[in-house]
Amino acid sequence: MKYVSEFRDPVLARNLARQIAAEADPARQYAFMEFCGGHTHAIFRYGVHDLMPKNLRFVHGPGCPVCVLPVRRLDDAIEVAEKHGAILCAYGDMMRVPGTGRRSLLSARAAGADIRMVYSPLDALALARENPQAQVVFLGIGFETTAPATAMAILQAQAEGLANFSVLCNHVLTPPAIRHVLEAPGIDPEQAVRLDGFLGPSHVSTVIGAHAYAPLVARYGKPVVIAGFEPLDVMQAVLMLIRQVNDGRAQVENQYTRVVTDTGNQKAQGVMAQVFTLRPAFEWRGLGSVPDSAFAIAPEYAAFDAEQRFPISDKASRETKSCECPAILRGVKEPKDCKLFGRACTPETPMGACMVSSEGACAAWYTYRRAEAMGTPAPALEPAQ
Amino acid sequence: MCLAIPARITALHDGAMATVNAGGVTRDVSVALLEAVAVGDYVLLHVGYALHLISEEEARETLRMMAQTGLLQDELAEMAGTSGGQGA
Numbered sequence: 001m002k003y004v005s006e007f008r009d010p011v012l013a014r015n016l017a018r019q020i021a022a023e024a025d026p027a028r029q030y031a032f033m034e035f036c037g038g039h040t041h042a043i044f045r046y047g048v049h050d051l052m053p054k055n056l057r058f059v060h061g062p063g064c065p066v067c068v069l070p071v072r073r074l075d076d077a078i079e080v081a082e083k084h085g086a087i088l089c090a091y092g093d094m095m096r097v098p099g100t101g102r103r104s105l106l107s108a109r110a111a112g113a114d115i116r117m118v119y120s121p122l123d124a125l126a127l128a129r130e131n132p133q134a135q136v137v138f139l140g141i142g143f144e145t146t147a148p149a150t151a152m153a154i155l156q157a158q159a160e161g162l163a164n165f166s167v168l169c170n171h172v173l174t175p176p177a178i179r180h181v182l183e184a185p186g187i188d189p190e191q192a193v194r195l196d197g198f199l200g201p202s203h204v205s206t207v208i209g210a211h212a213y214a215p216l217v218a219r220y221g222k223p224v225v226i227a228g229f230e231p232l233d234v235m236q237a238v239l240m241l242i243r244q245v246n247d248g249r250a251q252v253e254n255q256y257t258r259v260v261t262d263t264g265n266q267k268a269q270g271v272m273a274q275v276f277t278l279r280p281a282f283e284w285r286g287l288g289s290v291p292d293s294a295f296a297i298a299p300e301y302a303a304f305d306a307e308q309r310f311p312i313s314d315k316a317s318r319e320t321k322s323c324e325c326p327a328i329l330r331g332v333k334e335p336k337d338c339k340l341f342g343r344a345c346t347p348e349t350p351m352g353a354c355m356v357s358s359e360g361a362c363a364a365w366y367t368y369r370r371a372e373a374m375g376t377p378a379p380a381l382e383p384a385q
Numbered sequence: 386m387c388l389a390i391p392a393r394i395t396a397l398h399d400g401a402m403a404t405v406n407a408g409g410v411t412r413d414v415s416v417a418l419l420e421a422v423a424v425g426d427y428v429l430l431h432v433g434y435a436l437h438l439i440s441e442e443e444a445r446e447t448l449r450m451m452a453q454t455g456l457l458q459d460e461l462a463e464m465a466g467t468s469g470g471q472g473a
């Protein structure tokens with residue numbers, strides 16, 4: 001069992017692996033989607049997939065913020081910086097994502113646009129204070145983990161009267177994305193990925209709370225187990241999913257009770273409800289148009305909405321040709337199915353968003369299972385035990 | 386960016402701001418989204434906002450795991466590398 005010696009409690013890891021093997025019904029196939037890219041990373045890093053029985057597989061979900069942002073929205077951000085002369089502030093993960101014609105924020109910056117990498121919207125607010133003559137635009141991306149921070153920054157800008165601050169809002173929501181994966185609209189049922197349950201995200205769930213998944217579970221009859229980030233958490237959650245499937249149950253269960261509560265952070269939910277409104281639909285890379293799945297800035301805060309402030313042009317945005325990122329985000333393909341993987345596309349020269357972020361499936365495969373994905377067997381990293 | 390970092394509150398300031406230490410990096414963050422916090426508390430930090438109180442043990446284990454996976458280094462570099470950070 002590779003890497004097991006690095007687990008917090010190797011004995012517990014072996015026991016859990018044994019328990020999973022004993023309870024997994026050999027007559028069934030189990031497919032569990034880990035929604036969150038952080039889980040993908042942990043599963044790969046610790047070789048959790050190698051500790052699972054043959055009839056159990058993990059399907060990578062769309063929970064990687066830069067991966068799901070469609071190329072058009074990135075092109076818009078570049079336009080705001082280049083054509084409208086704004087200081088554009090973006091998270092580090094965004095900087096190398098290729099847009100149309102493989103132009104990224106980094107290459108736009110090299111060509112003279114004023115693009116800054118920030119850790120927090122607080123940094124963008126500070127830039128707006130320091131540069132009162134300039135327009136400062138924060139590129140808001142991410143799920144319910146980053147959306148409250150964006151909402152708070154807008155409230156802060158309003159309180160301070162920072163008229164030169166605005167947000168290009170691309171925040172997306174987890175439960176509608178899970179719903180979309182399950183409904184797979186427009187996808188031939190033969191081609192749709194068959195799933196038996198979900199590992200619920202750790203940190204998103206600290207904000208929205210375990211109860212947020214209850215309507216989904218009731219409607220679609222697939223279990224959700226919220227799991228912590230530790231590999232032991234993931235294994236424990238897998239065991240809980242197996243038990244639900246075997247018993248014919250579908251419930252929201254919370255493995256990560258150390259941190260996640262039923263109701264989540266209500267202050268954070270409150271500021272999101274105050275500052276944002278639901279877009280009727282939003283385009284996701286891979287998933288296409290997903291109803292009620294993203295935030296726009298509410299009309300009361302339109303003064304801070306970059307989409308209102310700048311005339312953003314219509315443009316023909318295009319993904320890199322042959323990049324399989326969209327199909328990978330739906331769970332129907334794997335990075336090894338992409339002919340650019342590890343050849344034209346590497347973390348140093350990413351052709352698609354899934355290779356850029358450490359939360360992306362291509363980056364995880366590249367880091368941990370490159371040889372296997374490229375068709376040569378992986379060298380043993382630690383003697384089998 | 387999507388992952389939270391555990392941090393310890395080392396000082397509280399006006400305007401619901403606080404100084405925290407995360408894996409050796411010191412930074413000012415907002416605690417406006419928490420009900421009540423005190424110096425010495427451990428929090429989960431999302432892009433400059435504390436969103437959850439956690440136990441010291443949980444903070445330690447999460448930091449250890451993030452360090453092992455290489456995720457911690459990325460997050461800390463971003464935290465330290467921009468205007469609000471003060472480096473390790």
Ligand code: SF4
Pocket residue numbers: 322323324325328335338339340341342345346350351352353354355356362
């Ligand atoms: S390997 Fe690169 S080009 Fe291929 S799907 Fe992944 S990100 Fe896209």
